[in-house]
Amino acid sequence: MIRRAGISLAALALAAAPAAVMAQSRPPEAQTPARVFDIPAGPLATALDRFSRQSGKPVLYRSAEVEAVRSDGARGSLSPDAALGAVLSGTGFEARRDRSGAVAIVRSAAPAEGGAQTSRLDDVVVTATKRSENVRQIAGSVTALNNAALEQIGADELDEYIGFVPGVTFNRQSSTVTIRGVSTTTGLDQGQGSTGYFINDVPLTDPYYSVGVPNIDGFDVESIAVLRGPQGTLFGSASLGGAINYKAATPKLDVLEFHGETALESVHEGATGGTAKAALNLPVIDGRLAVRGTYVYREDAGYIDNLGTGTPDENRGVTQGGRFQALWSPAEGTTVSYLYLDQTQRSEGTSSDRPTLYGELANSTVVPNRSKFATRIHSLRLDQDLGFGTLTATATHHEKALAAVTDITAAYGAFVPGVSPLLATQDYGSKGETFEVRLVSKPGRFEYLVGVMYDRTRERFTDRYLGEGAAASIETAWADTFGPGIGAAAAPEDVFFTSDLPFVGTESAVFGEASYKLTPELKLTLGGRLFKTESETTSRSSGFFLLFSGDVLAQELDGSQSEDGFNPKVSLSWTPDDHLMAYATVSKGFRFGGPNVNAGLPGENIPPTFSSDSLINYEVGVRSTLLDGRWLLDASLFYIDWSDIQLRLGTPTGLAYGTNAAGAENKGVEVSSVLFPFEGLSLRTAVTYLDASLTEGFEPGAGAPTVPSGTTLPGAAKWKVSNILSYDWTAAPLSPTLVLTHQYVSESYSDFEATGGTPQGDYSKFGARLELAIRPTLDLTLYADNIFDERGTSGGFVDAESFVRSIERPRTVGATLRFRGF
Numbered sequence: 001m002i003r004r005a006g007i008s009l010a011a012l013a014l015a016a017a018p019a020a021v022m023a024q025s026r027p028p029e030a031q032t033p034a035r036v037f038d039i040p041a042g043p044l045a046t047a048l049d050r051f052s053r054q055s056g057k058p059v060l061y062r063s064a065e066v067e068a069v070r071s072d073g074a075r076g077s078l079s080p081d082a083a084l085g086a087v088l089s090g091t092g093f094e095a096r097r098d099r100s101g102a103v104a105i106v107r108s109a110a111p112a113e114g115g116a117q118t119s120r121l122d123d124v125v126v127t128a129t130k131r132s133e134n135v136r137q138i139a140g141s142v143t144a145l146n147n148a149a150l151e152q153i154g155a156d157e158l159d160e161y162i163g164f165v166p167g168v169t170f171n172r173q174s175s176t177v178t179i180r181g182v183s184t185t186t187g188l189d190q191g192q193g194s195t196g197y198f199i200n201d202v203p204l205t206d207p208y209y210s211v212g213v214p215n216i217d218g219f220d221v222e223s224i225a226v227l228r229g230p231q232g233t234l235f236g237s238a239s240l241g242g243a244i245n246y247k248a249a250t251p252k253l254d255v256l257e258f259h260g261e262t263a264l265e266s267v268h269e270g271a272t273g274g275t276a277k278a279a280l281n282l283p284v285i286d287g288r289l290a291v292r293g294t295y296v297y298r299e300d301a302g303y304i305d306n307l308g309t310g311t312p313d314e315n316r317g318v319t320q321g322g323r324f325q326a327l328w329s330p331a332e333g334t335t336v337s338y339l340y341l342d343q344t345q346r347s348e349g350t351s352s353d354r355p356t357l358y359g360e361l362a363n364s365t366v367v368p369n370r371s372k373f374a375t376r377i378h379s380l381r382l383d384q385d386l387g388f389g390t391l392t393a394t395a396t397h398h399e400k401a402l403a404a405v406t407d408i409t410a411a412y413g414a415f416v417p418g419v420s421p422l423l424a425t426q427d428y429g430s431k432g433e434t435f436e437v438r439l440v441s442k443p444g445r446f447e448y449l450v451g452v453m454y455d456r457t458r459e460r461f462t463d464r465y466l467g468e469g470a471a472a473s474i475e476t477a478w479a480d481t482f483g484p485g486i487g488a489a490a491a492p493e494d495v496f497f498t499s500d501l502p503f504v505g506t507e508s509a510v511f512g513e514a515s516y517k518l519t520p521e522l523k524l525t526l527g528g529r530l531f532k533t534e535s536e537t538t539s540r541s542s543g544f545f546l547l548f549s550g551d552v553l554a555q556e557l558d559g560s561q562s563e564d565g566f567n568p569k570v571s572l573s574w575t576p577d578d579h580l581m582a583y584a585t586v587s588k589g590f591r592f593g594g595p596n597v598n599a600g601l602p603g604e605n606i607p608p609t610f611s612s613d614s615l616i617n618y619e620v621g622v623r624s625t626l627l628d629g630r631w632l633l634d635a636s637l638f639y640i641d642w643s644d645i646q647l648r649l650g651t652p653t654g655l656a657y658g659t660n661a662a663g664a665e666n667k668g669v670e671v672s673s674v675l676f677p678f679e680g681l682s683l684r685t686a687v688t689y690l691d692a693s694l695t696e697g698f699e700p701g702a703g704a705p706t707v708p709s710g711t712t713l714p715g716a717a718k719w720k721v722s723n724i725l726s727y728d729w730t731a732a733p734l735s736p737t738l739v740l741t742h743q744y745v746s747e748s749y750s751d752f753e754a755t756g757g758t759p760q761g762d763y764s765k766f767g768a769r770l771e772l773a774i775r776p777t778l779d780l781t782l783y784a785d786n787i788f789d790e791r792g793t794s795g796g797f798v799d800a801e802s803f804v805r806s807i808e809r810p811r812t813v814g815a816t817l818r819f820r821g822f
């Protein structure tokens with residue numbers, strides 16, 4: 001659908017040729033003498049570039065159309081026509097020539113065997129199994145969106161594409177993702193989260209309380225794969241419910257390429273925003289060394305008014321940064337790659353409103369709630385073809401930092417009367433190194449993967465509560481209770497609470513999978529991960545609040561926890577032909593445990609540590625290709641047995657701690673359908689039914705009522721539906737493409753209902769996009785999101801003041817220009 005012309009370096013002279021002229025058919029060239037071609041199997045774009053270089057014939061193609069398609073290549077003494085025919089065989093594309101003899105690669109009039117209709121958006125190569133594999137050949141619940149699919153729905157951010165993936169929910173309150181209902185909160189977990197986040201297989205998840213989840217912009221991303229169900233065998237901790245793996249676009253060794261986009265949009269009852277993005281691929285040594293740079297600036301328009309500061313549309317957000325990659329192939333079969341990522345996300349105010357107190361799209365604080373979150377990654381990777389397999393070694397340094405200021409005047413003003421504003425400052429950070437070495441066999445009847453990994457991450461969480469005049473206020477209000485001089489002692493320099501929590505977590509593992517084809521149709525896969533996790537921390541806190549829980553002004557608590565185990569996986573798949581796969585899988589997940597950082601009062605019995613949950617996923621599924629490739633229908637049925645759940649509980653004095661308690665059953669059905677009724681029209685539908693509830697209740701403590709068995713897990717909406725209808729007028733002027741989208745999520749609760757969880761969900765959103773090919777290298781897209789301005793609640797809680805709601809962004813209209821050069 002996106003008609004940006006991607007032009008190989010050999011085809012620069014043809015860039016100005018009108019697309020209509022290039023698509024005209026003409027008789028084949030006269031017989032050309034044979035020559036030796038060496039074009040290995042791989043991405044179609046790379047194969048076409050190699051053909052152009054080896055044949056000396058310019059080739060013109062659209063990169064967005066062929067980027068996810070693979071070619072079997074061509075080798076041997078062949079005529080150029082025969083070599084090009086071999087390169088295109090089975091891809092769903094064909095070569096056509098204009099009157100000058102220039103070659104254009106266009107989509108075939110009829111679907112290729114196996115469904116060429118689907119090649120642009122659905123034939124996506126991912127590394128969900130730690131090996132490059134077409135997503136439709138994976139025996140498991142994996143949904144992948146390539147760059148063309150992301151552009152089709154206009155997805156920049158995590159929440160903009162995750163809504164179209166079955167079995168997955170975006171928690172706007174914390175910018176986290178829940179997969180198959182595996183979560184006990186729509187906020188941040190007590191310890192490590194239940195969903196893993198990766199880029200190029202590099203972990204972005206923290207081992208303890210999360211510093212933050214980077215929202216990687218979808219521009220110049222080759223694919224985003226969402227793996228549903230536990231992925232502990234290959235991806236390790238944090239993938240208890242599943243994982244999300246970004247794959248950045250890889251540098252191309254022999255193509256000079258540039259593309260970019262800019263957008264301007266307006267939010268109803270809000271401000272305006274926009275984007276500026278660019279990517280450049282530059283071959284340095286032809287066929288040997290290339291670099292690729294990506295830059296992103298995105299300004300998200302605000303729409304929440306701060307009545308306290310008098311600032312309209314205060315929640316403006318800015319994402320800025322990019323990636324630099326280098327790819328070096330010093331010899332045949334050897335590649336060395338480097339990835340540098342640097343991204344900063346800034347928020348100028350809260351994105352929540354208080355509708356019962358101030359009305360819709362309004363909040364009130366004495367000072368703005370601002371935050372800055374930065375992510376930085378250095379990753380070096382070696383891939384060596386050993387003939388019988390590929391050896392991959394990676395070394396990564398990763399770091400994240402969060403700095404935030406929050407107005408806490410309303411929440412704590414009673415303790416420090418007369419002082420305004422009262423502020424909470426957060427200075428959080430994590431730094432670590434991850435190393436992995438793995439050996440992956442060549443495809444065959446017997447396939448295997450073995451590897452080792454090690455990660456050491458250091459986190460630090462520093463919180464300070466302060467306000468000018470706090471010491472004097474505490475002295476005046478509390479001297480009769482705690483004695484004279486309490487103000488200066490409990491709030492030195494007007495800081496009335498300080499907490500410093502350093503944490504070190506290490507994970508080491510040996511992992512592997514082996515597959516054997518019992519028959520040509522039946523394949524058995526066995527896998528496992530032998531792991532060990534270790535945690536150490538020293539919690540230091542001081543200040544006024546400690547007097548209420550321990551009658552002290554300072555305390556220090558050391559803690560450590562370690563755990564080891566084996567994480568197994570078994571899978572059996574049956575593939576009678578290219579149009580059907582059925583599979584059954586049993587997999588297990590795990591995550592870090594950790595020490596508790598509060599000692600509690602005598603008799604409160606806070607456990608010193610909490611450990612990993614126990615979670616086993618049972619799943620059967622089918623992938624089918626019907627109607628000669630015009631209908632893809634996938635379905636999975638799953639049952640999750642979750643026990644010893646990590647929970648955050650509270651003491652009578654209000655201290656929070658982690659423990660293992662209760663159990664849950666998550667069961668459901670996920671269905672994905674892609675239908676091509678006729679040329680140009682496609683309908684994509686995803687439906688999820690989920691029943692996720694406790695099988696054992698628990699006592700949350702801190703005066704809260706019992707959470708009984710049968711309670712629905714937080715954020716576990718029973719129904720989720722999405723639709724994407726697209727029609728492509730290829731023969732009309734400007735080749736317009738119309739895309740209509742719909743998303744529905746049923747009601748759920750932001751937390752356990754008994755502990756004050758608030759309703760969310762139960763709303764639909766509709767969107768529309770019209771794309772026009774202004775020139776072969778320039779597209780214009782006009783769009784409207786949330787057309788009916790649905791004020792859907794996507795998260796919330798109740799504090800001392802009122803109900804706080806995370807709300808869907810109001811109706812947004814805008815335009816995007818995408819362009820490609822060279």
